[in-house]
Amino acid sequence: MNKKWMIGTLALSLGLVSAGSGALAATPTVGNTTVKTVAASLPGKEGPATINNLTVKSIIPLVVHAKKLYTYSNAGGNTHGMETFMYNGTEYRYLSSDLGSRQQLMNYIKRGFTHNAAAFYAQTQFIEVNGRMAQINEDIGNQLQYDKATAVMVSKTATTAVFELSVPQPNGQGDNADVVVKLKKVNGYWRIDMSPDTLF
Template structure:
């Protein structure tokens, strides 16, 4: 058996390779804990970005992984006190250098989402200013605990799937939220096929 092929397969099974990008997950610089958490998420032997057998159990780690991607991107990346500017009456903040270009941001989001979902998210939630990506300076996201969600498969084909989840609130108060998640298989791995801001 080809040695390179074996190493590549091992890297995929351990979640060290991001499906679609082909880049190895590097150890982030000191202080980049959010990146480290996302890159190191590996439930069992299979990383959440390399799920090829989608079930009511395996969808949960994929959603937790995807929420970490969304939280990091929607929080402008790996630094606080981001550089800010005003545009059309709103205050914007630039994203950190690891998400600084449209391509970097797209590649990052595609670790958990389809190309179309990532493209819609980038197009509608970010602004490209002087070659750098920026976003409105505001907190976003919901307070649902996707790691404690339960899932029911609504439909599934070889390349598409729909699940309905019951997701508890972080406060523990109120009824669980009913969340519908659409997925698509991309290059052999499942990706969420809806914009991150509509899900999280």
């Protein structure tokens, strides 16, 4: 064994030098090498959408998650550089490139909704023009505070459930709205089984 390595190993073991400094260190340092781990997730399997035990408490994060999906898609996605056009006398806007095809839109909505609910939403609220998804250029939907809702279970089986939510109005204006939410278990996870536009 090389004398430098022996002395370096002895110095390290006795704590005379740190592993990252000194000429006798066994492994020289070359800058700060940090490895970042990024979690990859399949569409529909991130965050609150991974709920497999549905309760009056776990439904609220799922509904809040679904509302975010609806709000983003209903606004046309990333609205930076939005393209508009006229069709049959009505102004439409193309969806952003991350939602631009029917399949992309469906995959996005299915992160919180069943396939049938997503298909109904895509069919009734959007049109396809030159292979791109578009919608009427207006913002719709309610401003109810789903994150502050309370839930009551109306019925539940192994694969279906119905909850009634009491949802506060924005800024506490008026009585809470009563909202019925129908759900279905898909591949082990609960999804909302009604079109986003009928819920929000």
